[in-house]
Amino acid sequence: MLGIVQVHINGDEIMAFEQDARKNFPEWPQLDEDDYAAVKSVLDSGNLWCGAPAVHKGENVWAFLEEFAEFCGAKHCIAVTNGTHAIEVALMALGVGLGDEVIVSDYTFVASGSAVVGVNAVPIFCDIRPDTFNMDESLIESLITDRTKAIVPVHLGGMPCDMERIMEIAREHDLAVVEDCAHSHGSRYKGKHLGNFGDCGTFSFQASKVLTAGEGGAIMCNDDDLAEKIYSVSDCGRKKGEYFYDHFRYGSNYRLGEFQAALLRSQLRKLKEWQNGLRNANADKLRTMLDEIDGITCQSKLLGTESVGQYVFPFKFDPAVSPVSKALFYEKLNDAGIPTDDCYPPLHGLQCFKEMRGLKGIDYSKANWGGKKSDDVNFPVVTSIFNHSVEFPQELLLVRDEEDLAYIAKVVAGIMAGK
Ligand SMILES: Cc1ncc(COP(=O)(O)O)c(C=O)c1O
Incomplete structure (x- = not known):
């Protein structure tokens, strides 16, 4: 059966x-000898977690971040536990919090909206376009209030939203944009990989995704300060290069594990x-x-x-x-x-x-x-x-x-x- x-x-x-x-x-998934060897190499190495930059341990998470950032043409990539947490961490790093409103596509997996609630903000759902099945950008302005802080467009099936118009609206109203790219590994639009249009792009590596390690997630962005904040939120409030037990901001443990990163590296090659x-x-x-x-x-x-x-x-x-x-x-x-x-x-x-x-x-x-x-x-x-x-x-x-x-x-x- x-x-x-x-x-x-x-x-x-x-x-x-x-x-x-x-x-x-x-x-799906399609696994071959390389995938088995990748996971075994983590066991053989004895380094089962990535550690923190100051106390570097396993190599796979750090290497995957560079490889995935290169694949997406992004300056920074931060690995996290899953695609839901990727949205939450991104929103936290962007300062979205209690009572703020976030405009989210109505046609998506629950996570795009529940992640907004996860940071104590209010999702406001936006109907979709009949042609692309994505957020209808012509409705966004009617949903903006004085509490709106961000927009979460979702590229359904990896099909690009009208990111140029969405970014125009965002700039005009001083809103952050988190592109939910859980479906968009490999999606390119107007010369860029999706996720490079907004402040950041969030990815899922859950079992059914086109790049998978069963679970996992990542956030990519091109702004140095934002990348630093995202990393800090995702790793217990640490800062790169600082003492391991200094915690500079509220954050939690959203780190990806070495086994998953090793498998993702091998799967990324096939993708x-x-x-x-x-x-x-x-x-x-x-x-x-x-x-x-x-x-x-x-x-x-x-x-x-x-x-x-x-x-x-x-x-x-x-x-x-x-x-x-x-x-x-x-x-x-x-x-x-x-x-x-x-x-x-x-x-x-x-x-x-x-x-x-x-x-x-x-x-x-x-x-x-x-x-x-x-x-x-x-x-x-x-x-x-x-x-x-x-x-x-x-x-x-x-x-x-x-x-x-x-x-x-x-x-x-x-x-x-x-x-
Ligand atoms: C559009 C979308 N956003 C976010 C997520 C959440 O990802 P994860 O299952 O890795 O938490 C998913 C997962 O299916 C998704 O389809």
């Missing part, structure tokens, strides 16, 4: 089924050498094939998009063209042996946010969610896309044979034709 597929359909309705055998589709290129080429081919089917629309690339990390591949179907339901879509794809992922339920409807009112002594009254404000009518685009879309996992894009992509398109066309 390949596990249970759960699909969230509408409101609280969830369907679940056993995933059938995959037809030729790759599995660079072939996985990113293959995923991109296959995603472009699949997008072209699916967009030709009447009633099917894939995420569109903004002008200037050079490559897409392509963690997940979402597409929407038009119920006016075919009366097919989301449940039927998932069932038929499963019957055809094509792996799928559930789409993220929009954040405005999640119980954890609705129940947050009154918690932590924070004034949530100005939030655009909770009670009637969480009604789907207030988030029309994301609601419609969520109810009429399907998602493929990233590893499906590692197929070697174009026939496999043609097979997917044929099955999708058949479902739209009522077969």
Whole structure:
């Protein structure tokens, strides 16, 4: 058995089924001898943690930071425990705290919003664009109040947000920008890797991500002072080069471990050498094939998009063209042996946010969610896309044979034709 597929359909309705055998589709993670050797080398070295710069221990975390920063074309990279903590640490270092408001895309994993609550601030959810499925930058200014401190755009599936417009708005209103790049390893836009547009970019290396060590995260930035603060927050308030037991600011232990860093170094080589290129080429081919089917629309690339990390591949179907339901879509794809992922339920409807009112002594009254404000009518685009879309996992894009992509398109066309 390949596990249970759960699909969230509408409101609280969830369907679940056993995933059938995959037809030729790759599995994830892809581990080879180099990965085993990398993890073993940590055991052999006896250095099981990275230490701090003043008492340097294992080499892998420090080396990974340099290698990942180079891959992203960023000046600094700081490794942390996971992608959720990466957002929290970044917000803390940027001085976002009690009662501040942070504008967050509504179509993302819970972490993009819960990390804001983690620093005692208030997430304000922003509906998305119908073409890119990303934060609708034309709505941001209507959500800004005198308490707004930051914007967290999320590049869904690694597809770039309109970072130029978002940065213009941020500069005009003196707001920090933390790009949630949990899906964007390898995504390039207008000459830069994503994460280089805002004050910093945060990454996740959780098990399903295109660069993974099971868990892990990183923050990249190009500003020396901010990088120093981020490092300090992530390592118990320490400062580089200072006495190990001096703690200069509030921070905690968000350090990444040596085993994970060793595995990430080995996985990064494969991402660079072939996985990113293959995923991109296959995603472009699949997008072209699916967009030709009447009633099917894939995420569109903004002008200037050079490559897409392509963690997940979402597409929407038009119920006016075919009366097919989301449940039927998932069932038929499963019957055809094509792996799928559930789409993220929009954040405005999640119980954890609705129940947050009154918690932590924070004034949530100005939030655009909770009670009637969480009604789907207030988030029309994301609601419609969520109810009429399907998602493929990233590893499906590692197929070697174009026939496999043609097979997917044929099955999708058949479902739209009522077969
Ligand atoms: C968009 C987004 N942001 C943040 C995270 C959080 O990352 P992690 O699971 O490493 O905490 C995820 C994880 O799936 C994510 O998809």
